Amino acid sequence: MVTSRDVAKLAGVSQPTVSRALTDHPRVSESTKKRVRDAALALGYSTNAIGRALSVGRSDRIGLVVTDLENQFYANMIAPLHRELEQHGHELVLITESPASAPLPERVAAHGLAGVILSTTTVDSVQPSRLRDRGIPFVYLNRTAPSARADSVTVDPEPGVRELLSEAVALGHTRIGAIFGPRNTSTGEQREQVVRAVLDEHGLALAQRDVLHGPFDFGTGYEGLRTLHERGGGPTLLLCGNDVVAVGALNAAAELGVPVPAGISIAGFDDLPTSRWALVRLSTVAYDLDAVAREAARLVVARVAKPDTELAHVVYPTHYVSRATVGGPRA
C-alpha cells in the first residue's frame, strides 16, 4: 500500500507537507503542491480514508437507517441519496434496524459514522436521544419526532389529499375506506389525520369497518383489499397509506377480478416510479421524492460540517396526480 510517506519521499518533502499539499492548505507553495501532486499521481496514491478518519475524529460516511430494504419506497430513496452524498464527498452505508442486533446508537458509534439519516417508520426503536448524547448528527427523512430536536425533511400531505378528495367527492364517492400505515408512525398518523380532517370538511367520515392499519408494505394492501372484498359491500374508494400498499391492493383486485376503478377506486401516496407504469397507472398523492431525498442528504452533510447551526425543517408540498385507478363509484 502506498502511503503519504512514500509520496513525501518521492517529492522530496516531509509527510505532513504531503498532507497539507493535497488538502490545498494555503501555507504550502504552489511549486511544492505541484511536485506533491505529481508524485502522488505517479505512485497512484490516494489518501487513506481510515487514517484520515482516525486523525480528524470522524469519517466521511453517512448511515442510512431504514426499516426494510426490500421495500420499494426505501429502494427509491437510495439512488438519489447516494448521488447527492457522493457529490459532497461522502459515502453511503446501509443500516437496518434489526431488533436482534445491537442498539443503533452503539452500532453507529462503532462504525464511526459521521452522520445518520433516519428514515425508519417506527419512532422509538432508534433512541435518537442517545444518538445526540454521543454527539452523532442525525436527520429525519420523511418522519419527525418532535421531542428529538433534529433537522428533518418531510412532506405536507394536505394539498394533495385535498385535491384527491375534492375529485373523489365530485365523482360521487361517499363510502370511502382506507388502509393507513402503522399507528406508531409519524408519517402514518399524519396522513390519517389529514385525510380525516379533509373528509370532515366535505361532511364525510370513514366508517370504522372500512379502515385498516398495517405496515407500509405490499402485503398490507394485498391482504387489506381481500379482507374488504370478503366482507362485501365495501367502500367505493380505497385510500392507501402509500403507493406500495396501493399496489398491493391493486394486485389483489386484479386477482379477484375486481375491475379498477369500475369495481373500486384506489389511490396511493408517494408517486413511486412504478406507479407511473402503463400497467399500473396509479392515481396518487405525489411529491418530488428525489428532491426530498437529496435535501435530506444535504442536511446531514451541512449538519456534520457545522453541528451548531440552527435546525432546518424542510417541508415539501404534495399534489394529486390523477391517473387510471380513481373513477366514479360503482352503481
Added chain:
Amino acid sequence: MVTSRDVAKLAGVSQPTVSRALTDHPRVSESTKKRVRDAALALGYSTNAIGRALSVGRSDRIGLVVTDLENQFYANMIAPLHRELEQHGHELVLITESPASAPLPERVAAHGLAGVILSTTTVDSVQPSRLRDRGIPFVYLNRTAPSARADSVTVDPEPGVRELLSEAVALGHTRIGAIFGPRNTSTGEQREQVVRAVLDEHGLALAQRDVLHGPFDFGTGYEGLRTLHERGGGPTLLLCGNDVVAVGALNAAAELGVPVPAGISIAGFDDLPTSRWALVRLSTVAYDLDAVAREAARLVVARVAKPDTELAHVVYPTHYVSRATVGGPRA
C-alpha cells in the same frame, strides 16, 4: 467518546487487556474478561471501527459496485446482500462506477474497503487487474471476466431458455425477436449466445431486423417495442435480456394498445419480485436471485478471511416460469 482506555481504567486493567478481553483472546482469564465486559457495558463502550481498521490493516466494509442504483435489478440485490454481510459482521457500502469520478481501484483503496462485489454490466470500467495489484479481494456477481481470476457467482441460462423456447415452439412461434443486453457484457452476451444456440436446435434463427440491443433498463424495452411496432409485422414472441427490459416492453405494449400475449408474447429473465405481480404476470427465465446475492456475499467474506484459497465459481441453474405474457402467436 468512550475509548478502550476508559474501559481499562474502570476495570483496573491496561488498555491492551481490554482489547484482548473483548476479542475473546484465549490468554485472558475469565474473571478479567467478565470485569472488562461489565465495565464496557457500564460505559456504553463499543470498539471503534476506525481505530480497529487502522490497526489491523483492513476494515470490515464490503463495497458493492453497480452501474446504476436506479435499476430494479440492483435494487433487488441490495437487501439480500446486506442481510448476509451483516450476519458476518460486515457492512455494505454502495459504489457506482461513475466515469466522472476517480478510477475505481483508487476509490476502493482510499475507502479502505476489505473487499468488493462487482456487479457492473460493463466489463472493463473497473480495471479488475489493478484491483488485484492492490491486493483487494473482489468477487463477480452475475458476470464474469475470464482474464481476471476471481471468485464468481453466475447463472446458467441454458435450462431456462431451453424450456422457454420449447414451449414457444410448441405454441407455434416461428418469428421470434429479441432485445438483448449490451454487447460488451458477459451476462448479455451469454444470454444471447444461448438463445441463438437453442433456437438453432429448433431449426429457427433470429432475423436481423428483429434483434435489438441496449442497456438493461426500462427504456431499452420500452423504446424497443415501440420501434418494432412502428416497423409493423414484427415477431410474435419477443425475448428480453432481463425482466426490467421486458417490463419496459410490456408497458409500451399497454400504451400502444397491443394485447399481450394475443398481439405479441413477451418473455423476460431474472424473475424479479415485480414480475410476479398480478398486474404483470411476466413469463420469465427464473433463478434464485436472493440465493445468488447471498452466495456472492459469502464468497467475498470468505475471500477476505482467506485470500489464498482456491477460487470458487458458483453457477446457479435457471428454469422457466410460465405466467401470462407468453401465449400462442397471433393469427
Added chain:
DNA sequence: ATCGGTTGTGCATACGCATACAGTCGCGGT
C-alpha cells in the same frame, strides 16, 4: 544593518486499537 512580520516547511504528536514482546506470578517437579 537590524528587526518585526510573513511564508513555507519540518518535527512531534495524537487519534483508537491490536499485537509482538517482555515481564510477573504461581505452580509442580526435582
Added chain:
DNA sequence: ACCGCGACTGTATGCGTATGCACAACCGAT
C-alpha cells in the same frame, strides 16, 4: 530450595493521517 514452565497481563509500538508548534528563510521597512 531451586528451576522451569505455563498462565496472565503490562509495556512499547505501529497502523496512516492531520495539526499545533517551532523553526528557517526571506521580505520590506526603518
